[in-house]
Amino acid sequence: MSYWTKLALAISSALTLLVVALTTGGAGTALRAVGANAAVAAAAAPIDAQAGGDHTTAPGKGAIQITIGPTWTIQPWWKLTGEITATCGPFLHVPSGSDLATVTIKQHPDMASGATGGHATGSVFLRCDGAAHTYTVTAWAGGTFVPGTATAAAFAFAAGIDPVTFRFEFQTGQAGPQQVNIA
The missing domain is CATH 2.60.40 (Immunoglobulin-like)
Incomplete structure (x- = not known):
């Protein structure tokens, strides 16, 4: 995805969240549901696992x-x-x-x-x-x-x-x- 596509997706998600929060009686419930979905999406995102050198706990700094x-x-x-x-x-x-x-x-x-x-x-x-x-x-x-x-x-x-x-x-x-x- 390009930078602009990601930006448009983030803005539309924020606006959708705002509309849902303002139009429903239970804004707290809506916010919790959106937050839970965002946490699941972030946890399921792929990670670039190419280590930069010697042993590290995650993709990171490489060898001393x-x-x-x-x-x-x-x-x-x-x-x-x-x-x-x-x-x-x-x-x-x-x-x-x-x-x-x-x-x-x-x-x-x-x-x-x-x-x-x-x-x-x-x-x-x-x-x-x-x-x-x-x-x-x-x-x-x-x-x-x-x-x-x-x-x-x-x-x-x-x-x-x-x-x-x-x-x-x-x-x-x-x-x-x-x-x-x-x-």
């Missing part, structure tokens, strides 16, 4: 977009720091603490350099407003990291109320595994 920074820096006290960029939502602000990205970095043992290999994991809370945000992540290491290359992967989870449909939605996303530089 995550990018892992190319360089991670060795810090004192067994940790690495680096950046990720993530885009999620938008969701209405619900302080649940469930919007989270986790990064895992692995460096395989290198017998020539004497490195025993390392494994580091770090997490950061996400701001899910539909815009891309860059976060500094501190990943706590188990094992020794040396300058060189490593493999990194990230996973993110977010949940909240969609500001348009007011439905509770879930989003997930992942990046990697990919090679990163350890400096």
Whole structure:
């Protein structure tokens, strides 16, 4: 149906409702009947169910977009720091603490350099407003990291109320595994 056809149908329905309400003695009964029919029609309308990416509860926002920074820096006290960029939502602000990205970095043992290999994991809370945000992540290491290359992967989870449909939605996303530089 075109826009004008829909508009004409809506106007004629509103006028019919007004005429029925004014000409019958029981305007409340007429309004309830029309409202019930409108609710049934709305519930039976077809829904476009093409999801936009990863798993969501309904056609919605798709997957969380995550990018892992190319360089991670060795810090004192067994940790690495680096950046990720993530885009999620938008969701209405619900302080649940469930919007989270986790990064895992692995460096395989290198017998020539004497490195025993390392494994580091770090997490950061996400701001899910539909815009891309860059976060500094501190990943706590188990094992020794040396300058060189490593493999990194990230996973993110977010949940909240969609500001348009007011439905509770879930989003997930992942990046990697990919090679990163350890400096």
